[in-house]
Amino acid sequence: MKRLVDSSGVEVAFREVDVVTTGTFGAMCSSGAIINVGHSDPPIKIEKAWINDVPICHPGAAVDLYIGATAMSERQPFEYGGGHLIEDLVNGKEVELRASSYGTDCYPRTQIKTNLTKDDLNQFYLLNFRNCYQRYNCAVNGRDETIYTYMGKLLPRMKNATYSGAGELNPLMNDPDYETIGIGTRILLGGTQGYVIGEGTQHEAQTQNGTLMVRGNAKKMSSEFLRGATYSRYGTTLYVGLGIPIPILNEGLAKKTAIRDANIFTSVVDYGVPRKDRPKLARVSYKELKSGMITVNGKGIRVSSLSSLKTARKVAATLKTWIENGEFYLSAPVERLPLDSTFKPMRQTEETSFVANVMQKAVTCKEEEAIQAIAERIVTKSVNHIVVVDSTEKLKGIVTSWDITRALAQGKKALADIVTRRVITAKLDEPLETASKRMAQHNISALPVIDNESRVLGIVTAEDVSKLLGR
Helix, strand or coil, X not given: CHHHHHHHCHXXXXXXXXXXXXXXXXXXXXXXXXXXXXXCCCCECCCEEEECCEEEECCCCCCEEEEECCCECCCCCCCCEHHHHHHHHHCCCCEXXXXXXXXXXXXXXXXXXXXXXXXXXXXXXXXXXXECCCCCCEEECCCCCCEEECCEEXXXXXXXXXXXXXXXXXXXXXXCCCCCCEECCEEEECCEEEEEEEECCCCEHHHCECCEEEEEEHXXXXXXXXXEEEECCXXXXXXXXXXXXXXXXXXXXXXXCCCCHHHCEEEEEECCCCCCCCCEEEEEEHHHHHHCEEEECCEEEXXXXXXXXXXXXXXXXXXXXXXXXXXXXXXXXXXXXXXXCCCCCCCCCCCCCEHHHHCECCCEECCCCEHHHHHHHHHHHCCCEEEEECCCXXXXXXXXXXXXXXXXXXXXXXXXXXXXXXXXXXXXXXXXXXXXXXXXXXXXXXXXXXXXXCEEEEEEEHHHHHXXXXX
16 A cells, blocks of 8 residues: 555555555563353352462353463563463363352352363453554663563663554554544454454554554454563563554545654654653664664664564454455544544652652762771761762772772772772652662662663662651
8 A cells, every 4th residue: 555655646546446454463461361161160259269270260140261471470570470461261171270269158259270162161251451553662772781571581781672553554544533443343353353342551643653442352352463572571461462443534544544654653762761751762664673673862873673574464464365255344533533532641649759859969089089088987977888980970889898898808909999880870750669679689789870871879778668668
């Protein structure tokens, strides 16, 4: 369609094309499946349940359960979770159900353990609260250490970048005003026919961050388009294939479906900042993202996709084949998706503590100073950490009272011989909980606080954190 519009124009494309198929295939964490396991004899009113050791939500009556894609196995966390469980059921594998209850007069049973397949379930429906993001951030990490996120493994100092989404093949990018997409629209979901049942959670059409809520019969799905996955040291998820046919009802839709990756932009966001509003460092197009290299502040960064464009194309091609063979019928939405909704942050009634709340003035030194002078400063200032800076107050290292004691015992006189160069740091607006966790991870007791130019602003210690928690 895009090539046709480029070569022949919108009017010709409108006359010649009836339907454009779209597709996407990526991690969609807000996914899951509703199942009904039927009544046992004697019956049980399930209170807690596990399937293959994955904790299962009990949202309704006695034997209705919801498998969340991101719920992790209690025995194999970060290796197996709800997404893998859904895939196993789709593939016809037998799974183990364990459940417990407090027991009632009409549901006397308190424990049950049994094996099930999808054929034993009365209902097995994929019910996804948020799928098919219109576009998503490109992620980098400006910190000095590797971090593990829902955007994958991000190397320190922006040594790599990741993104997700099909760009010009994405369904919502081809019908951004939802002329043909709404409640009741028939779609390809997980390899079978499904439906849009509303806007997805966090839907925000005004900023081109639309999402969909969808539903489909998982008994008919295929693991070709539905796969459990793990993000290293982050958690589990479910990769979902989703495709939507867009009937070309007018020239406006013909023009919209001709959108190109070069005209779809997203922000490069620093995920190294553990806040809701992370710094946006640059604006890049999906054409740049798909090239494998982006530029941020003059620096070239390799970028890789977390979603599969190959499978997204397969989704769109499969949907096209179904329509051509009369196996899939288009449906008009009974209600269009909202264009004016906004995504609001959580209302917080308790104050959050940040590094700035407990930061102390750092005691500093220059690298050319004598160890004896540093030892005297530790005593007179009653501190355990001396931050090494240059003439512009930029961080160059750190020494501790233990370093000094050992150096004096070994007869060392040059500070350069004992300074720790690779320093774990914190930022002023960082949550104190995050800083505390970082100290525990690295088995250290203090973090120099720096600005974006690595200038030392202060220091936060484990003792400071303990005092605040005590108060």
